Amino acid sequence: MSELNSLKAKRRSGAIMSRRYYDLPPFTTLAAFEAAARHMSFKNAAQELSVTPGAVSHQIKALEEDLGKPLFLRQHRGVELTPEGETLLETLGASFRQISRQLSNIRQIGGEDNVTVGSTTAVAALWLSPTVIDFWREYPDIKVHQVTQDKPFDYARDFDFIICYGQSVNPTLSQTPIYRDDLVPVASPEIAADLKDIDLEGLASQRLIHLEASSPSWTRWSDWFTGLGYTKGIANGPRVTSYSVALQFARKGAGIALGWRRLVEPMIESGKLAVIGDHSLPAPHRFYLCGQPDENLSKGARALKEWILDKSQDT
Template sequence: MSRRTYNLPPLSTLTTFEAAARHLSFKNAAGELGVTPGAVSHQVKALEAELKVPLFRRVHQRVLLTAQGAQLYSTLLRSFTEIANDLRAIRESGGEKRVTIGATSAVAQLWIADVLAGFWRDHPDVTVDQVISDHGFGKAPTIDMYISYGQDHRAGWEQRALYCDEMIVVGSPAMAERLRNATIADIAAERLVHLDAAEGHWTTWSDWFRAHGVPEPEARGLRANNSMIVLRAAMDGQGLALGWRRLMAPLLESGRLAVCGPHRMASPHGYYLVSRVDSELSTPARMLREWICNALQEG
C-alpha cells in the first residue's frame, strides 16, 4: 500500500512550491505565506529531494524554474484553480456568498476599507475576505481580484484601469512647516523613509529624484517592506516618505500627514483592478468588481 493517499508529497510542500514558482522569489512567497524565506527554501528542498530533480535554478539572487519545475507549477496552478472554483461553487450552492480581494497594506487601510463598508451596507449577505500583501499576488488561485499599482502582466486576467495619482513628499506637520518652501536639495538632505517593495515597478525615491533631474543622495534613513510602516514612520517625524495624494487623502485630511515642499510628480503607473474573467467569477464577485469601479467614478 502507498504510504500516502495518491502517493502525493505533503500538501504544505506543494502549496509552498506553487507560491515560490508564481512569484519566482522565495522572499515574496514567504511574505504571502506568513513564514520566513528559510522556511520556503526548506520546503522546496524537501520537495526536490523527494522528486529527485531540481525544481529551481539559482541564478545570482534570483530563482528560475527548471523544465520539471515549470511542468509541476503548470499542473498545480491548473489544479488549485479548479479546486478553488469548485469550492466557490459549493459554497454558493450552500447559500454562502464569499469574495476574496487582495491589496497592499496602504490600499487596504486607506481606501478599500471605506469602499467595502459601503458595499456591505448594500449587500450584507456577502462576505468579503481581504488578503493583504505588499509582495504582489500574481495568478493566485484563492484570489478573485486584487488592486495593483501598474498592470500585472503575469496574471493574464482582466485588468481595469482605476485611476492615476500624483506623487508627493509627506512627513509630519512639523516637518511640513519647516520644509514649506523646500528645494529638491533640501529634500535630499533630509532623512528619507524607503519602501523596499518586492514589485519591480513600484515608484521609489530614485525615480523621484531622477524625474526632478538630480542624482539620488547616498542611501540614508529608514527602510521598511510594508507601505503602512513607511507612512507611520513619516507621521512620527522619523523622516520623509513618498506617497500618492489621492490614496493618502484620509491621512492628509486628518492632519496626521502633511505635504512637504511644493514639488509634485505624476505617478508613473496607475492603479488597476485585476480580476478573474467573468466565467470564473461568482455573481457576488462581479457585483464587488462593479461596485469598486463605480465608487471611483463617483468619488
Template sequence: MAKRPYDMPSMTSLACFESAARHSSFKLAASELNVTPAAVSHQIKALEVDLGRQLFRRHHRGVELSESGAYLFIAVQRGFEGISDAVGQLRLRMDRTDVMVHASTAVSSLWLTPRLAAFWKHHPETTVSQHVSDDPAAARSCDLSIEYGPLPEGGPDAIRPLFNGRIMALGSPRFRDQNRIGGLADLTRVPLIHLSAEDRDWTKWSDWFAALGLEMGEGRGFSVNNYVVALEAAQDDMGAVLGWTELLGDRLDTGKLVPLVPQGIDAPQDFYLRIHPEASTAAIRLADWLTAAVQR
C-alpha cells in the same frame, strides 16, 4: 492513440515523492498520505526507474534528496502550489454569495474597505467578499479587480477609471523637524524609504526627483515590498516615503504623516476597476456604485 500533452509520470508517485522530500522521511510521508512506508518506497522507486535517476540518498536514519531529486522537488512544489491556489480560488468562489473583489493590500485597507462599508449600508442584500493579494495573477477568478498601471483599452463594460491622484513626499513631523527639511533639495540628503514590489510598476524616488528636475541623492535608505509597511515605517520616523494622496487613509488628517515639501507630481498611471466578462448583476451594481463614489 493521441499523444498526451504533458510528459508526466504517475501523479500518485509524484504525490509520494513531494511528501517524502518535504519531510525527508518515507515514514512521515506515509503517515501524511495514510499509506504504508513500503507503499511510499515502492512509488518512489518506480518514479526513479521511470526517470532513470536516483532521487533520494538512503541512510540508516532517513533519506535526503539527491541533486536530481532537489531539482524535481522544486518543480513539483511549484506545480502543486499552482494547483492548490486554483482549487482554493474555486472553493472561495463557491462559498461567496454575490461578488468577489480583488485588491492589493494597500488598496484594500486604505481605499476599498471604507467604501464597501458604505455600500453595504445602501445594499444590505448584496454580500461582497474581498480577495486581498499583492499578486496581480490572483485577480483572474474574481468578478471585479482594482488594478494599477497604464489604463487599458476597453469600454465601461470592462474598464472603469477610478483615480490617480498626486504623489507627495511624506514623513512624520518629528522626521521633518529632526532633518530640518525646508525645501526640495533637502530631500536629497535624508533617508528614503523605497518601495520595491514585483509585478507592480510603482513610481520610484528617482522618477519622482527627475519629474521635479532634481537628481536623487545617495543618502541612506531601505526598501520594503509593501506600501502599507512603507507608510508605517515613515510614521516611525525611519525616512521619507512617497505617498499617493488617495491611498493614505486618515494619516494626513490626523497628522501622523505630513507633506515634507509642497511639491508633488501627478501619478503617471491610473488605478482602475476591471470587470470580469461574466460578472453578475450584483457585481455590475457594485462597479457602478464605486465609480459613482469616485465621481462624488
C-alpha cells in the same frame, strides 16, 4: 528487454485509453506527487494522505515511469525536485487551489455572494477597506474576503481580482485601470511646517524613508526626483519593506515618506500626516484591477468591481 518494452507500451496504451478526454495519469499519482513536492518529504506527504511512505514512493515512481522523466532527485538526506518536478508542482499547486476554491463556492449556500480580493497591506488599510465597508452597507449579503501581502501575488487566479500598481506581467489576466495617483512628500505636521518652502535640492538632503518594495513597478524616491528633473544625489535614510511601516515612521517624525496622495488622504485629513510644499508628480503607473475576466466572475464579484470603478474614477 523487448518484452519489458512491449509491456510498458501496453501499459501506456491502456493508461491513455482509461484517461479518455484529458489524457491524464491516475489522480492518485498526481496527488501523491503534489503532497511530497510541497512537503519535500515522502514521510510527511504520507502522513497528510493517511498512507505509508512506501505507498507514496510507489505512486511517484508510477508517475515518473508514465512521464518518462524523473521528478525527484533521491539523495541521502532527502529529496530535491528536478526542473520537470518544479514545473509540475507549480502547475498542480495552482490547479488544485483553483479547484478547491470553486468547490468551496459550490458547497456554500449563496456561493455567488463570496468575493476574494488581494492587495498590499497599505492599499487594504488606507483605501480598499473603507471602499469595501461602504459596499457592504449597500450589499450586506455579499461577503468580501480580503487577502493582504506586501509581495507580488504569484497565484492571482486564486482571487476574483487583486489590486495592482501597474499592469500585471501575467497576460492571461483581465486588467482594468482604476485611477492614477499623485506622489507627494509627506511627514509629520511639525516637520512639514518647518519645510514648507523647501526646494528639491533641500528636500533631497533630508532624512528620506526608502521603501524596498518587492514589486519592481513601485515608484521609489530616486524615480520621483528624476521625474521632477532633479538628477543629483539624494540622502540615505531608513529602509523598510512595507509601505505601512514607512508611513508609520513618517507619522512619528522619523523622516519623510513618498506619499500616494489619494491613499494617504485619510491620514492627511486626520492630521496624522501633512504634505511638504507643493512638489507633486503624477504616478508613472495606474492602479489596476487584475484577475478573472468578467464572464468568469460571480454576480457578487461583478457588483464589487463595478462599485470600485464607480467610486475610484479620476477626478
